[in-house]
Each structure stands twice: as structure tokens, then as C-alpha cells.
Amino acid sequence: MYKRTLAWIDQRFPLTSFVKHSVADYPTPRNLSYWWNFGSLAGIALVLQIVTGIFLAMHYKADVGMAFDSIQHIMRDVNYGWLLRFIHSTGASAFFAVIYIHMARTLYYGSYRAPRELMWWTGQGLLLLLMATAFMGYLLPWGQMSYWGAAVITNLFRATPFVGDYVVIWLRGDFQVGDATLTRFYALHYLFPFIIVGAVMVHLVALHTVKSSNPSGINLAAKDNIPFHPYFTIKDLFGLGVYLIVFSVFVFFLPDTLIESANNIPANPLQTPAHIVPEWYFLPFYAILRSVPDLAGGVVAMGLSVLIFAAMPFLDRSKIPGGSRYRPAYRMMFFLFIINIFVLGYVGAKPVTQGTALLGQFASIVYFSVFLLLPWISTREEKYLRERGLPPELETLIKDEEAKKSERRQNNRRH
Amino acid sequence: MSKTDSVDNPQRRNFLGAITTVVGAGGAAAASWPFIHSMNPSSDVLANGTTEVDLTHIPPGGTHTVSWQGKPVFIVHRTPEEISKVQATLSLKDPEPDEKRVKNSQWLVVVGICTHLGCVPNRSPEGWLCACHGSRYDDSGRIVSGPAPKNLEVPPYKFVSDDKILIG
Numbered sequence: 001m002y003k004r005t006l007a008w009i010d011q012r013f014p015l016t017s018f019v020k021h022s023v024a025d026y027p028t029p030r031n032l033s034y035w036w037n038f039g040s041l042a043g044i045a046l047v048l049q050i051v052t053g054i055f056l057a058m059h060y061k062a063d064v065g066m067a068f069d070s071i072q073h074i075m076r077d078v079n080y081g082w083l084l085r086f087i088h089s090t091g092a093s094a095f096f097a098v099i100y101i102h103m104a105r106t107l108y109y110g111s112y113r114a115p116r117e118l119m120w121w122t123g124q125g126l127l128l129l130l131m132a133t134a135f136m137g138y139l140l141p142w143g144q145m146s147y148w149g150a151a152v153i154t155n156l157f158r159a160t161p162f163v164g165d166y167v168v169i170w171l172r173g174d175f176q177v178g179d180a181t182l183t184r185f186y187a188l189h190y191l192f193p194f195i196i197v198g199a200v201m202v203h204l205v206a207l208h209t210v211k212s213s214n215p216s217g218i219n220l221a222a223k224d225n226i227p228f229h230p231y232f233t234i235k236d237l238f239g240l241g242v243y244l245i246v247f248s249v250f251v252f253f254l255p256d257t258l259i260e261s262a263n264n265i266p267a268n269p270l271q272t273p274a275h276i277v278p279e280w281y282f283l284p285f286y287a288i289l290r291s292v293p294d295l296a297g298g299v300v301a302m303g304l305s306v307l308i309f310a311a312m313p314f315l316d317r318s319k320i321p322g323g324s325r326y327r328p329a330y331r332m333m334f335f336l337f338i339i340n341i342f343v344l345g346y347v348g349a350k351p352v353t354q355g356t357a358l359l360g361q362f363a364s365i366v367y368f369s370v371f372l373l374l375p376w377i378s379t380r381e382e383k384y385l386r387e388r389g390l391p392p393e394l395e396t397l398i399k400d401e402e403a404k405k406s407e408r409r410q411n412n413r414r415h
Numbered sequence: 416m417s418k419t420d421s422v423d424n425p426q427r428r429n430f431l432g433a434i435t436t437v438v439g440a441g442g443a444a445a446a447s448w449p450f451i452h453s454m455n456p457s458s459d460v461l462a463n464g465t466t467e468v469d470l471t472h473i474p475p476g477g478t479h480t481v482s483w484q485g486k487p488v489f490i491v492h493r494t495p496e497e498i499s500k501v502q503a504t505l506s507l508k509d510p511e512p513d514e515k516r517v518k519n520s521q522w523l524v525v526v527g528i529c530t531h532l533g534c535v536p537n538r539s540p541e542g543w544l545c546a547c548h549g550s551r552y553d554d555s556g557r558i559v560s561g562p563a564p565k566n567l568e569v570p571p572y573k574f575v576s577d578d579k580i581l582i583g
Contacts, residue, residue: 055453077457080449 022208027225028232029214035109036212037239038102043200044240045095050193052088056081060140062186064179067142068266086255092134093258094247096281099130103309108334110316110323111213117313119210122203124310126196131306133192134279136185139177143263144273150185151177152276156289159299176269217322218397275351283348284341288367290352291360301364308371315371318378319398320385326394329381337370465583467575470522478538480527483582487527487535488570489543490580493520493554501555509566513555516569524580525556526570531563543567 009015059078061070074081103123106112112120139150154171158164173180214220250258258280262273278286288305292298316330324331340363347360386395422428466483473479473492480487493501498520501513517523527535529545536543542553550561557566572582 051450055450058454059457073457073459077459079452079455079457081453081457083449084453 023233024227024229026208026228027211027222028228029212029220030224030226030231031214031216031220032212032232032235033215034235034239035101035105035215037236037243038098038105039207040236041098041239041243042095042102044243045091045098046193046196046200049088049091049095050197052084052091053190053193055084056088057190060186062140062183064142064182064267067140067182071141083251086251089259090247090250090255092137093279093281094243094250095130096134098243099127100281103127104338106213107312107337108324108331109213109215110217110321110327110330112312113316113323114313115210116206116213118206119203120313121310122199122206124307126199126203127309128306129192129196129199131282133189133196134281136189136192138279139182139185140189141263142182142267144265144267144271145260145263145276147177147267147269148272148276149278150181154181156299156302159296178269215325217325277349280345280349284344284367285348287344287348287360288364290348291357291364305364305367308368311371312374315374316378317375318382319401320382320390321394321397321401326385326390327378327381329377333370333374333377336366340366340370465581467579467581470578470580475521481582483526483570488582489523489525489527489556489567491523491554493523497554501553501557504553504555504557507553507566508558508560509564511555511557511566513557516555516557516566518572518574522580523554523556524570524572524582525567527567529563530558530565530567531561536567 006016010017056074059070059074059081061067071085074085076082078084106120106123135149135153139146154168154177157167157171160167169175171181172178173184211219211225260277260279262276265273277283285302285305289298289302292301318327318330320326324334343359343363344367347356347363350356390398464484466481466488468479468481468490470490470492473490475492476494476497477492479490479492481490482488498513502520505512513520516525527543529536529547529550531545531548531550534545534547536545536550536552539551542551542559543556544551545561545563548562550563551559552563552567553559555566556569558564570582572580575581
């Protein structure tokens, strides 16, 4: 019966061959470490957010008069409402944590380099969509932090040349963040995750074209690949188990650590809280915004701090394959960047004083310097390493790669 | 991988695979319960589950409609003629003696939702007529004719005092 049904479907839809090609027999590098688990974890985090979000939407009311109370209704009256909400609020943080680790892995192992530039850029688009979705979702509880966060972020668009004030009013649909803003944020907060799902499909199609990178940073020969199933289905499931244990600790024992206490006060448009901070996942960017003593300058710096990742394939000019493994200077820059991110996060979480402002400006300069010095450092590093003598296998790889490139160039010229 | 690979102990492997699937499926089923249950009435809805009605305002022959759990409940102060008429009627589609449908034969309390497809029937001289598909009910809320399969439901209620009832 099962076989006959499957055969019936296969005549009309490539089900078996799709599963075989894209999951079961999908060739995967044998040397993937646990750092390669975070892509699938991000997918699961997305699904969990969508499912809990849909069930929360059945009880939430997007109206300034009812929004805050409807959250209390979910927490107190709805069966397991507290669980749905805590999975959703913790899930947002977990999603960012997973994505940031996923990005850090990509940077450390140089996975953004050819031929995976489109993976990196679709990933960049996904990051922006995720940030927008998280920001809009944060307004919905209609607490003090929700309100003032949305007020500040929509105000950033005042930096738009010439029409800034109109853009802000257009975004809000009101002269202040109000009912119109809440309703449209709700509509878009429901829509964006599905756009993210679409973008994830593009990300995955690109992945299945270029295949996974691996810790060596070298594209492996076919004999070094193993089928995805069962080797990586098991590895991903094990990683998922570990992830869910950590996640559950937060959901069941520490759900409030990631919710600002000021957000338990209903929004008051006449009173800003004494100390306003964004969610932790925005802190480094927020610190960069505050470090520039100029509205437009700060907004541009903050925007660039997110968008500059897209330039990585151009900024990294080294021909030495792989990320940090064979490249000591790159490795040092990576760790400097990570430490600096934490410094920026610390600055973003603290109230503005002379000391934190200075530290923030210093860290912001370091942040951009790491990117802007990369072309120079990566070429110097390559020259130095090749003069000292690379392992012969690496030299062969570089020469092969260059030969392929010039061949492609000649082909292009002929056409 | 391929079927030619030798496995030390295939029964053991099959057992581990099966047990993993069972535990995983059990976990998924357990995890789905909070989601399913969240769609059941929440505690504030359940708290609205009872309605108290003062009967002194309803004159003999009069009908009063109250909302219980968001549903209409008809309370009829029946006249002696109406009572004797419904007590005499027995052979119906959903046979049920009138005595079993009331606690005090003067007072009929029924949920005003047609048992056919859920419209609210309108009061008519001989009982109720459902405008949607023409089901007729008598003064005991019993189906007389039309597509409805059952008599109007009698909600759980009790007399708190002689002229006050608590529905729910």
C-alpha cells in the first residue's frame, strides 16, 4: 500500500528523487564540526517562532486600549498561554543567538568566500528581515520599553534627507507612535516571518548548489563527502537536543531574564523610562548609534555596521584558501572583532557617561577598522605566508584556482 | 548507507531506531498538547459559565431570553393551558415527556439554538419556528416538524429560590 501510494505520487511529483537528492544522499563534507549545526537550528527556531506566534495571535489584540491587557490575559487566563508567550519571547533571543553564532562561524572559517557569496548575501538579507521582525514584535506588548523603543527607532528615519519628518509620520501613521503604528506593526510582524521562510528557501537552494563549506576551508573532493542521512540527520538531532535543553532552562526557569522589567508597565507616551535599553541582540549596534554625536551620522554608522558584513567577500583579498586555519592575522582580527562586539554590547547596556561614551567611540572605530583594514592586511598576510613557504598542497590549490579563474575570464571575453 | 554494509547486530540497530522514533513521536505529541489546549476556552471564559436570572419580571405566557455562555437561553412562564397541552403530547420525533424537561412545570428553560444547524428559533403561537430551515418546536421545546433531529437542549440549572434560577 505504502509503496503503491509512493509510486503513484512519484509518477506525478518527484518526491522520492527530491528526498534522495536533497536530504538522504545529499553530499556533505565528512569533517563538519558542531559549528555547522547552527543553520538547521536557526530553521527550527524560525518554525518554533511561527507556530507559537500563530497561537499567540489567536489571543492577542492589536489595539492601544487592549494590547497590554491582552498579554496579561494570555499569561493568566489562556490555557498554557504563559508557555506560548515565554517560548516566543525566549525564542526571539535564542533565534538571534543562533544566527550570531552561525555568522561567527561563517566569518571564522571564511565560508563567505567564493563560491558562497550568495549564501552570505541572502543570509545578510535574512538578518535584516529578522531584525525588522523582532523590532516590530517588540512593540506588541505595548509596555514602556516597547513604546519607547519603537518611538526611538522610527525616529531614526528623521535622518532621511529632505523628507525625514514626513517619513516618520508615514511610518507611524500618526504624529506619535499610536494605534495606527501598533496595528501595522502587528500586520507586518505576522507577514515578515513568511517572507523569511521564502528567503530561507533561496538560501537553501544556493546551499544545495555550492554545498556546505567545512572547517578546512578547502572545497573537498567528492570522496571526502558522506551522505547527509544518517550521519548529519543524527548530528543535527543531537545538537537540537542540547539546544532544546538550554532553551528549556530559559523558558521554564529564567523567562524574565530576557524581558526588561520596565516593559511590565503599560506604555505611557508622556513619560520615558529613566534608563532605556534595547534588547541584548541590538546592543552593539545601539552603542555605535550613540557613539556618533550627530543624528544623521549615527544612523548612517549604525546602518553601515550591519550592512558592512555584505562587503566581506570583497574586503578579504587573500588567495589563501580557508578562513582562520591557515591565516594567523585573519584569526587575530576575528577574535579582536568578537571581543570588540562584547565591549560594544557592554557600552550599549550602560547609561551614557563620559567613560562609556569614550569607550563606545573607541570600540566603534575598532569595529569599522577591522573591516576597512582587511583588504590591506589580507594581502600583506598572503605575501608574508607565501614568502615563508606554504605547504605544497596549498600552493597547488591556489594555482588551480587561479588557472580556473583565468580560463573563465578568457571564456567570457570570447563570448 | 548501502545495503551491503555489514552491521554487527542488526536487531539491536533496528531496536534503537524504533525506540528513538517512538520516544520522539511521544515527545512531539506531548509538546503539541499546550498548543491544542490553548484553543480551548480560557479561564475567564469558563468563569462566565453561570448566569443568574430573576423570574419575577416574567408574566405568565411571557418569554425572556438571557445569555448563558454567550448562547441564548429561553425562559418561558407557561400558562396552565400550555402546560396541559404539552403534557398530553407524547409521540414526537425525539420522544421525551414534558415532566423530564422541566423542574417546575410553570417554567421552561431551554437553550435557544436550533438542533439542526444552530440558528436561533423565533417564538410562534404553537412554540418556536426556526427561520433558517423551518423546524418547528412546541412549548416544551420539542421538535414537532422540520429537519432538526433533536429537541431544544435543556441547560443545567437550579432554582436558587422560588423566583430565581442559576443557569450553569
